[in-house]
Amino acid sequence: MSATTKPHKFAETARRLLAEAGIAVNGPNPWDLQVHDERLYARVFAQGSLGLGEAYMDGWWDCEALDELIARTIRRRVQERIPRNLPTALLHVQARVANRQTKRRAFIVGEVHYDLGNDLFESTFDSRITGSCGYWKDAEDLDAAQDAKLDLICRKIGLRSGQRVLDIGCGWGAFMGFAAEKYGAKCYGVTISKEQVAYIHQRYAGLPVQAELKDYRDVEGEFDHVVSMGMFEHVGPKNYRAYFETAHRVLKEDGFFLLHTIGGNRSANQIDPWLDKYIFPNGVLPSVAQIGRAIEGLFVVEDWHNFGADYDKTLMAWFHKFDTNWHKLREKYGERFYRMWKYYLLACAGGFRARHIHLWQVALAKRGVPGGYATVR
Secondary structure (H helix, E strand, O other), rough: OOOHHHHHHHHHHHHHHHHHHHOOOOOOOOOOOOEOOOHHHHHHHHHHHHHHHHHHOOOEOOOOOOHHHHHHHHHHHHHHOOOOOOHHHHHHHHHHHHOOOOHHHHHHHHHHHOOOOOOOOHOOOOOOOOOOOOOOOOOOOOHHHHHHHHHHHHHOOOOOOOEEEEOOOOOOOOOHHHHHHHHHOOOEEEEOOOOHHHHHHHHHHOOOOOEOOHHHHHHOOOOOOOEEEEEEEOOHHHHHHHHHHHHHHHHHOOOOEEEEEEOOOOOOOOOOHHHHHHOOOOOOOOOHHHHHHHHHOOEEEEEEEEEEHHHHHHHHHHHHHHHHHHHHHHHHHHHHHHHHHHHHHHHHHHHHHOEEEEEEEEEEEOOOOOOOOOOOO
């Protein structure tokens, strides 16, 4: 095949696959792909999702409803019909062979993502800077959804005044601040982001809230309850057992461990290559099977709550807030960053909408609750 016919063949194949998902190239619908550079097709077939995301950052294509475009391609499994490419294959092999989430490497995501700038996260997330899924059951806005999620966790663990709670991967302290303010809890959190620690010390000064820059494996002490929100995605399959052993070791016999995590339909050792490179280096989404194996003999599963559809709403709310505030961030971050952040938020929303990924809250007890656990929703 000549060099002149190969790009044409790539374009034909791409158009056919997209058409099966109800997507047209340069079509009239908001979810249709608008191609600005014909080199896009060859780039995607050579580099897969990494090439697709980078081409978007480079302005090679656009889409008015990018979230719906991604949702439609995932539902029709378009990505699975593209031959495995070199970037995906290399990441897969590396993740299978190496432990990409060792103590030394655990801090990489803090430097790459969570230390980007608190101004960015304040302009994207809710007023508490809660970097995980909200609970929209009775909420009408982002702040209400996040407070509802935090309250849901407090109720699921039966939090009482004076109890000591460990927050593994405490983020900007949203749970700890809420639990201290609303329930009178004493909270201690660990994170791999120095910016988050500084923010917590400033915002929650005067409250029984403490945060340290520390790997979860180095936590000591005893706690009435343990919670972890949006952090397990950074642990990695080779460390799942150590993670749950840590929670088991520091948790009182009658306490609860509430795990709040994104999860996938299939067991994997790595996330999407584009997300790994630009957003969450060394990230992995666990499966039900992987969590089950890791907690065996350590915990009783008292409740498993899936409200992944709420992450679609959360991500869309995050994007709209970010988009509204972009004029305040443009000079510092630049237009390519805008396209990267937009792609991250909307592509992830599409993944949740397609039910390809989920949000799980799992209530765990060391020996189980005598008489049964009262499910909270």
